[in-house]
Amino acid sequence: MPSLKEYRTRIASVKSTRKITSAMKMVAASKLKRAQEAAQASQPYASAMAGMISRVAAGVAAGSGPALLVGTGSSEKHLLVVCSSDRGLCGGFNGNLVRFAKNEIRRLQGEGKKVEIVCVGRKARDVLKRDYATLITETITNLGGRGRLGFADALKVSDLILAKFNAGEYDVCSLVYNQFVSVLAQKPATQQLIPFVMAANENVDVAATPYSFEPEEDVILADLLPKNISVQVFRALLDSAAGEQAARMTAMDNATRNAGDMIKNLSVKYNRARQAYITKELIEIISGAEAV
């Protein structure tokens, strides 16, 4: 049985751990709020962009247009952009994402496609490196630094994607990231970036007003599509950032509660040990006195 002193130090150390986890929970909660606000603020631009693309794309004859819209004509080589976080201690956030990405890679390889990976965030790289070191072509870490995530960070990622596409290194590009469903749930998801996928419901009011374009549709489209990729990446990064904070908040909340339980258990054991010690001493004194 551990001594009284050992119990005391154990309790003290668990208490200080609890302080840290509860502080991390608060920090994550306030960061989550900011991240959610940022995600919300990026909405108007994204929806205006989507509306504009569907309007312009409707003016372009089907099957023609830039490669970003219609693809390269083959789907042999896939590029997966995996967006994870840079830091751990956020529960299953990165684990789930990486498992999802691995399934995706296996599925594509099973279909005989070639896969390349670009890792955004340190955690995905660290894990994917073990199995797919040869597939990882590029890693981008430390996006947003210590401050908030800006559009410039998304540009870093989308520039890389576009440069690789223009160099003909792949045919299809998808984002793999954690979708923010609610504070308690983040769902790993894929989103295809290249070729462009139009949402089904965006076609509704296209023909209603005749639009003119300046310059021509395909020139605008050639400008609009790369920008749209940046916007999609930005949205995914913001989603993932909000998800990370939410996951960390939940994980730290659990950790704080577990630490509380542990302290309770240890205190009970400590008190028992203390009582046993006192009883033992009393017995020694009494039996000593009786012997005289």
Next chain:
Amino acid sequence: MADTFNFELVSPEQKLISEQAFQVTIPGEEGDVGVRAGHMALVMTVRPGVVEVIRTEDGVKEKIFIAGGFADISQTNCTVLAEEAVPVANLNAEKLTAELHNVTEHLSLADSEVEKLSLNRKLAIVTAMLDAVKAV
């Protein structure tokens, strides 16, 4: 027909302006476009330059620099999607000259395709910013 229309200036990070305006001048890729209420429906690309907003008929011009983007104009609405927007009054010629020098130097040293892409974009923006400041 109403005298004013709804003008929105949106950047990826937030909605910057959303209000009624009397006239807006947008620096289009193929020349400046003045927009008033009832303008024909038009989608166009915008070069880096200055957007001038006049809120009421006899109001003053408000100049905002935008780093290129797109504009979506309809009879009652005008939405400008800009990557970056700064009021011209907040730009500083000296700082921009230094920045321009800096970017040009980096560009001559850049070797990767990705780096060149982002530096070229920056160069165009800074040059346009300088022009905007000088024009005041």
